[in-house]
Amino acid sequence: MHPAPSVIIFTVLSGLGFGLLFFLCAGVVRPFGLDAFLVWGFAYALAIIGLAASTFHLGQPMRAWRAFTQWRTSWLSREAWASVASLLMSAPLALAAIFGGALPVFFEMVAAAMCLLTIFATSMIYTQIAAVPRWNFWTTPALFIVFALTGGAILSGLTFLSLILCGTLAAVLWVSFKLGDGRFAARGATMGSATGLGGLGAVRQFAPAHTGSNYLLREMIHVVGRKHSQRLRVLSILCAAVLPALVFLVLPLGIGAIAIALCLHVIGAFAARWLFFAEAEHVVGLYYGQR
Amino acid sequence: MTQLPAKTEKKLGLVIDLDTCVGCHACVTACKGWNTANYGAPLSDQDAYGADPSGTFLNRVHSYEVQPEAAPAQIINFPRSCLHCEDAPCVTVCPTGASYKRSEDGIVLVNEDACIGCGLCAWACPYGARELDQAAGVMKKCTLCVDRIYNDNLPEEDREPACVRTCPTNARHFGDLGDPDSAVSKLVKERGGFDLMPELGTRPVNKYLPPRPKDKPAEVSVLAPLLDIETKGFAGWLDRLLEKL
Numbered sequence: 001m002h003p004a005p006s007v008i009i010f011t012v013l014s015g016l017g018f019g020l021l022f023f024l025c026a027g028v029v030r031p032f033g034l035d036a037f038l039v040w041g042f043a044y045a046l047a048i049i050g051l052a053a054s055t056f057h058l059g060q061p062m063r064a065w066r067a068f069t070q071w072r073t074s075w076l077s078r079e080a081w082a083s084v085a086s087l088l089m090s091a092p093l094a095l096a097a098i099f100g101g102a103l104p105v106f107f108e109m110v111a112a113a114m115c116l117l118t119i120f121a122t123s124m125i126y127t128q129i130a131a132v133p134r135w136n137f138w139t140t141p142a143l144f145i146v147f148a149l150t151g152g153a154i155l156s157g158l159t160f161l162s163l164i165l166c167g168t169l170a171a172v173l174w175v176s177f178k179l180g181d182g183r184f185a186a187r188g189a190t191m192g193s194a195t196g197l198g199g200l201g202a203v204r205q206f207a208p209a210h211t212g213s214n215y216l217l218r219e220m221i222h223v224v225g226r227k228h229s230q231r232l233r234v235l236s237i238l239c240a241a242v243l244p245a246l247v248f249l250v251l252p253l254g255i256g257a258i259a260i261a262l263c264l265h266v267i268g269a270f271a272a273r274w275l276f277f278a279e280a281e282h283v284v285g286l287y288y289g290q291r
Numbered sequence: 292m293t294q295l296p297a298k299t300e301k302k303l304g305l306v307i308d309l310d311t312c313v314g315c316h317a318c319v320t321a322c323k324g325w326n327t328a329n330y331g332a333p334l335s336d337q338d339a340y341g342a343d344p345s346g347t348f349l350n351r352v353h354s355y356e357v358q359p360e361a362a363p364a365q366i367i368n369f370p371r372s373c374l375h376c377e378d379a380p381c382v383t384v385c386p387t388g389a390s391y392k393r394s395e396d397g398i399v400l401v402n403e404d405a406c407i408g409c410g411l412c413a414w415a416c417p418y419g420a421r422e423l424d425q426a427a428g429v430m431k432k433c434t435l436c437v438d439r440i441y442n443d444n445l446p447e448e449d450r451e452p453a454c455v456r457t458c459p460t461n462a463r464h465f466g467d468l469g470d471p472d473s474a475v476s477k478l479v480k481e482r483g484g485f486d487l488m489p490e491l492g493t494r495p496v497n498k499y500l501p502p503r504p505k506d507k508p509a510e511v512s513v514l515a516p517l518l519d520i521e522t523k524g525f526a527g528w529l530d531r532l533l534e535k536l
Contacts, residue, residue, distance in 0.1 A: 059410075059428025069386070131380070284418065
């Protein structure tokens with residue numbers, strides 16, 4: 001799949017933003033006054049910049065409001081609802097933290113759950129695609145949720161939780177790479193089944209349907225740049241999980257340590273998300289003799 | 292709505308005969324022509340006369356080589372377009388309701404006025420049947436020529452999809468695959484029509500007919516060139532003479 005910058009920025013930043021909002025809503029960290037304004041503001045900025053980036057992927061961005069209509073079947077529509085609901089429910093909690101005041105714990109928990117639900121809905125946009133076997137697997141929601149929680153914990157300066165989540169993230173990343181490699185074969189789609197000719201004998205492409213490029217080749221059959229995937233896998237696990245954990249272990253907790261850990265984590269997150277798209281193979285490639 | 296209808300009254304679709312398709316691409320051209328001049332956003336081309344031409348097509352013809360174990364290799368031309376699946380994954384993923392399956396005849400269509408061009412339906416389709424038009428920014432797909440098949444302004448023989456109407460070898464057939472007595476259903480039964488990628492669970496309406504087995508060439512020993520063939524008559528005399536020289 002084509003690793004479009006708009007969807008990579010969307011999933012990384014909104015994941016990070018809703019991950020931080022989750023810890024803020026749940027009251028795991030409780031900044032007050034100016035601190036609260038900066039921290040809640042940062043979470044909102046990440047989430048909103050991410051959501052705005054997703055509209056750059058659209059052919060008709062002015063009609064984006066229509067994406068709210070099909071929540072009964074479409075995960076993209078559910079994601080739209082969940083993200084708006086999370087941002088709206090977080091608002092009174094943010095105001096209470098900045099100006100003083102308190103809301104019932106029940107409300108805090110519902111708002112926090114809504115943030116998690118948003119991240120889950122984002123992951124399901126990709127997980128539901130059976131034609132991309134690597135995505136169509138439990139590792140996709142696991143990866144999105146653990147990424148968001150790890151980023152949120154680092155931003156919240158929660159040392160112990162960050163260490164546990166960094167360890168979990170490294171494991172989930174490794175498992176998603178390893179199991180992901182076997183997913184296409186496990187789906188069972190081959191050039192033989194795609195053309196229905198496999199029963200006759202070995203099928204190979206004789207002549208392509210067109211000599212120029214097209215939307216399918218650009219969007220679904222992106223093979224450029226996979227040659228560095230092994231190095232990027234190591235880089236993503238190191239930067240997203242291992243190094244931030246080391247920073248928290250070595251440096252004294254403070255704005256400096258959080259900033260360094262966050263920068264490393266975000267670099268790793270972008271590398272991992274680039275791989276998430278670039279390594280995903282769509283079954284339509286079988287018609288073109290490519291994956 | 293992007294909810295799939297529980298049942299459609301008809302299952303209109305195509306039956307494509309891989310035995311008779313000669314790969315002339317007339318269906319590709321007829322489709323592009325009709326769907327550019329008629330319903331919906333035209334099928335645009337980018338850099339059509341330049342170094343890197345590309346464009347939107349709703350039908351593409353691939354060519355494959357099949358090598359059976361004990362028979363000569365075969366070339367098979369393979370038209371690929373929307374299969375109007377009964378469990379169409381492109382419909383349910385649509386966030387706006389632009390993508391829908393009609394309950395009356397099962398045709399999968401896009402309401403171009405509601406499409407936001409997110410491309411998710413094209414991702415969901417295993418068959419590459421949908422292409423996002425780069426000029427219009429909306430998703431394009433086979434409409435089964437919905438503006439031809441019900442069009443009373445056309446002569447009756449033209450009320451079928453443009454690809455079917457134009458096919459010079461009658462490799463494409465159009466009809467109701469939900470009616471077991473229809474000509475297309477009988478054809479599928481007779482010739483053993485099959486689904487593409489059944490393992491994806493999309494239950495395509497369109498069916499493909501397999502190529503018929505080809506004749507085998509007369510059995511000739513693979514050692515023929517090495518056999519010592521005895522020559523007779525004039526050739527034999529010449530053979531002996533030349534050897535003596």
